[in-house]
Amino acid sequence: MQELKDKVAYITGGSQGIGLSVAKALLGQGMKVAISGRDSSKLESAIKYLKANPDQVLAITSDVRHMSDEQAAIDQVLTQWGHLDVLIANAGIGKFGNIDELSVEDWNHTIDTNLTGVFHSVKASLPAIKKSKGYIITIASLAGTNFFAGGSAYNASKFGLVGFSQAIMLDLRQYEVKVSTIMPGSVATHFAGHIPDDSDAWKIQPEDIGTLVVDLLHMNPRTLPSKIEVRPSMPAGKG
Numbered sequence: 001m002q003e004l005k006d007k008v009a010y011i012t013g014g015s016q017g018i019g020l021s022v023a024k025a026l027l028g029q030g031m032k033v034a035i036s037g038r039d040s041s042k043l044e045s046a047i048k049y050l051k052a053n054p055d056q057v058l059a060i061t062s063d064v065r066h067m068s069d070e071q072a073a074i075d076q077v078l079t080q081w082g083h084l085d086v087l088i089a090n091a092g093i094g095k096f097g098n099i100d101e102l103s104v105e106d107w108n109h110t111i112d113t114n115l116t117g118v119f120h121s122v123k124a125s126l127p128a129i130k131k132s133k134g135y136i137i138t139i140a141s142l143a144g145t146n147f148f149a150g151g152s153a154y155n156a157s158k159f160g161l162v163g164f165s166q167a168i169m170l171d172l173r174q175y176e177v178k179v180s181t182i183m184p185g186s187v188a189t190h191f192a193g194h195i196p197d198d199s200d201a202w203k204i205q206p207e208d209i210g211t212l213v214v215d216l217l218h219m220n221p222r223t224l225p226s227k228i229e230v231r232p233s234m235p236a237g238k239g
Helices: 017-027 040-050 067-081 104-132 152-175 206-218
Strands: 008-011 032-037 057-061 086-089 135-139 178-184 227-230
Touching: 008 017, 008 067, 017 032, 017 040, 017 086, 017 206, 032 040, 032 067, 040 057, 057 067, 067 104, 086 104, 104 135, 104 152, 135 152, 135 206, 152 178, 152 227, 178 206, 206 227
Parallel strands: 008 032, 008 086, 032 057, 086 135, 135 178, 178 227
Antiparallel strands: none
């Protein structure tokens, strides 16, 4: 997929953070981009931030926890542009707490969004992605290989996502569909209620993930990595 102009991408969780930065990077390559999220007001703000031509960008309200939402989102993309070449499964949340404090609701919300939500996005987009011999990129986390106290729900969702992504890579190879998983460490976004500030300079910047996605899409399919770990620099005074 070395020529990106006029290719179509669908990005879940695209109204802010990593998803929004990936959308900006892909638009800069001449792609057409659909972004989705649960909050319509955030989507409206994202569209204004992207400053793209109306025929290049589409905002869709969708909750990845619901298969019907994701199917409707993909249908809207296909109605708008007729094809789909790239799925960026990025939507995710962080609910943290020791297991004796973690509620059933927080567990279900985390797994349903971070893991089952990706399944929904992949299933809904798969017929179009197979037709275009396209590319699925899932946004996991270093928490998909490194566990930590208070991370039972988040770790479970991201460990599961890494395994899911590697398995579907093998499933879809026969259709010439490419699958890669990006596993970032700490990213300077509003994730889990954090407010980015100058103290986040050591973290991965969301724009870095956008650049990485563009680089992956330009690569020869035969040399694509299945997993990419992205590690931040060490905070000052640590290590």
